[in-house]
Amino acid sequence: MALLDIKNLTLYIDTGSTTVKALEKVNLQLNEGEIRALVGESGSGKSLAVRCIIGAIPDYWSIKADRITYQGQDLLNMSYEQRRQIMRREIAVVFQEPTSSLDPSVTVGEQLEESIPPEFIDKGWFWQQNRQRKKIAISLIHRVGIKEHEQYLNAYPHEIPKDISQKLMIAMALASEPKILIADDSTRGMESTTKSQILRLLDKLNKTKNLAILFVSHDLLAITSVAHTMTVLYCGQTVESGKVKSLLRRPLHPYTKALLDSAPSFQLSLPTKSPLATLKGTIPTLQHLPAGCRLGPRCPNARKECVQTPVPRAIQEHTYSCHFPLHVPEGIAKRAPRVSKGLGAND
Amino acid sequence: MTKILEVRNIEYRHSSKRGLFGKQKTFTLGPISFDMYSGETVAVIGNNGAGKSLLAKTLVGAVQVDKGEIVLLSEQDSNTDKPTEVASDTLQTPRRKRVQDIRMILQHSADSLNPAISIGSILTQTLKLNTDLTETARREKIEETLLKVGLLHEHYYYYRHMLSDGQQQRVAMARALILDPKIIVADEPFAALDPSVRSQTVNLILKLQKELGLGFVFISHNIGIVRHISDRVLVMDKGQIIEQGITAEVFVDPQQPLTQKLIKAHFDLVEKHFAHV
Numbered sequence: 001m002a003l004l005d006i007k008n009l010t011l012y013i014d015t016g017s018t019t020v021k022a023l024e025k026v027n028l029q030l031n032e033g034e035i036r037a038l039v040g041e042s043g044s045g046k047s048l049a050v051r052c053i054i055g056a057i058p059d060y061w062s063i064k065a066d067r068i069t070y071q072g073q074d075l076l077n078m079s080y081e082q083r084r085q086i087m088r089r090e091i092a093v094v095f096q097e098p099t100s101s102l103d104p105s106v107t108v109g110e111q112l113e114e115s116i117p118p119e120f121i122d123k124g125w126f127w128q129q130n131r132q133r134k135k136i137a138i139s140l141i142h143r144v145g146i147k148e149h150e151q152y153l154n155a156y157p158h159e160i161p162k163d164i165s166q167k168l169m170i171a172m173a174l175a176s177e178p179k180i181l182i183a184d185d186s187t188r189g190m191e192s193t194t195k196s197q198i199l200r201l202l203d204k205l206n207k208t209k210n211l212a213i214l215f216v217s218h219d220l221l222a223i224t225s226v227a228h229t230m231t232v233l234y235c236g237q238t239v240e241s242g243k244v245k246s247l248l249r250r251p252l253h254p255y256t257k258a259l260l261d262s263a264p265s266f267q268l269s270l271p272t273k274s275p276l277a278t279l280k281g282t283i284p285t286l287q288h289l290p291a292g293c294r295l296g297p298r299c300p301n302a303r304k305e306c307v308q309t310p311v312p313r314a315i316q317e318h319t320y321s322c323h324f325p326l327h328v329p330e331g332i333a334k335r336a337p338r339v340s341k342g343l344g345a346n347d
Numbered sequence: 348m349t350k351i352l353e354v355r356n357i358e359y360r361h362s363s364k365r366g367l368f369g370k371q372k373t374f375t376l377g378p379i380s381f382d383m384y385s386g387e388t389v390a391v392i393g394n395n396g397a398g399k400s401l402l403a404k405t406l407v408g409a410v411q412v413d414k415g416e417i418v419l420l421s422e423q424d425s426n427t428d429k430p431t432e433v434a435s436d437t438l439q440t441p442r443r444k445r446v447q448d449i450r451m452i453l454q455h456s457a458d459s460l461n462p463a464i465s466i467g468s469i470l471t472q473t474l475k476l477n478t479d480l481t482e483t484a485r486r487e488k489i490e491e492t493l494l495k496v497g498l499l500h501e502h503y504y505y506y507r508h509m510l511s512d513g514q515q516q517r518v519a520m521a522r523a524l525i526l527d528p529k530i531i532v533a534d535e536p537f538a539a540l541d542p543s544v545r546s547q548t549v550n551l552i553l554k555l556q557k558e559l560g561l562g563f564v565f566i567s568h569n570i571g572i573v574r575h576i577s578d579r580v581l582v583m584d585k586g587q588i589i590e591q592g593i594t595a596e597v598f599v600d601p602q603q604p605l606t607q608k609l610i611k612a613h614f615d616l617v618e619k620h621f622a623h624v
Contacts, residue, residue, distance in 0.1 A: 265571035
């Protein structure tokens with residue numbers, strides 16, 4: 001059974017005059033011990049999906065979903081307390097921009113100690129408890145690959161380099177020994193050495209602790225080196241999902257192909273200084289979403305049918321939502337089994 | 348290819364002190380020397396805090412250097428033996444020419460555009476401060492530049508929030524290009540962009556470079572793009588250039604341990620990618 005299972009998640013955002021579907025029927029599954037990459041450009045709704053999972057939702061957003069379950073427990077219909085418990089102990093999130101999500105007025109060490117659940121501390125006098133907390137904090141910080149704990153535990157966030165604060169954020173997330181780690185754009189703007197350190201750390205945690213990771217990013221190089229499966233989001237719609245291997249070998253959706261083509265490192269035969277393949281235009285804003293398949297206006301293969309939202313279809317474990325998938329003859333594309341639509345899908 | 352820029356032994360020292368009895372920390376940039384030729388792309392790579400952004404700032408004149416000089420060579424004279432110095436820091440000759448000929452694109456193009464005034468006004472300000480063009484000539488120049496970077500006449504009246512990331516990047520580019528510079532310096536121009544917009548920007552830069560023969564200096568973490576678009580690469584560490592050379596050669600045979608590490612880290616990821624395929 002999937003650890004985290006999201007089916008047909010639709011997120012409505014009230015913009016005052018109208019309501020927009022910021023996410024439309026997003027499907028996402030995270031199995032035990034799996035690293036799944038959630039890929040998409042900014043504005044594709046990656047971070048929105050993460051916020052739906054953790055329940056950090058303001059009043060003017062509303063969610064409709066067939067299911068969002070964690071280990072079979074329904075996250076949508078549980079009490080606030082229960083949900084909080086799960087978020088505290090089982091699912092940990094590393095947010096974007098470590099420098100802005102750390103408290104600037106408190107030392108990093110204190111923040112790290114605060115994130116250690118009280119159950120991990122034996123009963124004792126307060127000084128004994130403090131000592132235990134400190135010990136756990138130091139072991140956590142060593143585990144994420146920072147050796148100079150004295151130097152960093154007493155520092156304030158602005159005094160620490162960005163990559164170290166990223167690792168500290170991971171350490172904080174690991175404090176409660178979660179089952180799922182959601183890493184929201186953890187490698188953004190890092191140089192290649194630091195990036196591969198963070199990736200190696202995530203990979204190690206996955207292998208040794210059997211930690212399931214939802215790796216949210218648009219850095220394809222990072223994703224393909226660490227993830228097992230990936231889900232591609234475009235503009236709030238899931239366009240393609242499956243094993244990294246099969247997506248790389250044979251992307252079925254034009255958007256996935258465009259994403260892969262945009263990284264010059266992936267094309268060995270490309271002469272230097274030659275123009276890169278790219279889609280025209282940019283991702284539309286939430287106020288101006290096109291009807292049907294949202295890639296439509298930018299898609300090189302768009303036809304009349306594309307104003308209808310495509311039904312997700314699957315070839316083995318490779319799901320795609322496209323009327324005219326690449327590499328698949330049209331007859332077979334139509335015949336491929338539909339992914340069950342479920343209740344509440346026809347609105 | 349003609350030489351357009353000569354950087355000779357520039358040095359810059361910055362000291363900061365924390366608290367009354369804190370230890371004084373000094374960061375020294377340089378001495379740095381390198382040359383640039385017309386139509387060439389130079390990439391600057393290195394770890395965080397290596398002084399890459401500071402080097403960019405000294406090139407455009409946002410930071411005054413303590414020692415050494417940055418000499419811009421005018422094209423006609425560069426073939427003669429004695430280059431004419433158009434502007435240099437030590438002589439304190441009008442820096443204006445240099446500032447106009449070397450223009451900068453900042454990392455977050457969105458933050459560097461004033462949200463309260465229209466794109467047209469942003470570009471007009473640049474022209475007003477730097478040229479003696481008349482109102483109509485300014486207007487013509489702006490429209491011409493907007494077209495050059497792939498925007499439309501209408502964008503003159505747009506405000507920042509009405510543009511997408513890629514378009515904002517184009518406006519930043521237009522602001523740099525509007526004074527017909529010889530060199531553009533960009534600090535992480537691609538870091539904040541999405542893959543598809545990033546490819547568009549790369550294509551735009553390549554196109555403009557081909558058309559206008561611009562020299563382009565850029566700082567980047569993205570080794571893949573550095574390899575793709577740069578002719579020469581400078582590797583910086585602790586305020587010094589530790590290695591420089593033709594990109595293809597440096598990538599095949601890096602000399603310094605830091606360069607080797609940066610390049611290896613990148614190619615390890617690429618290799619893992621191809622292991623899937």
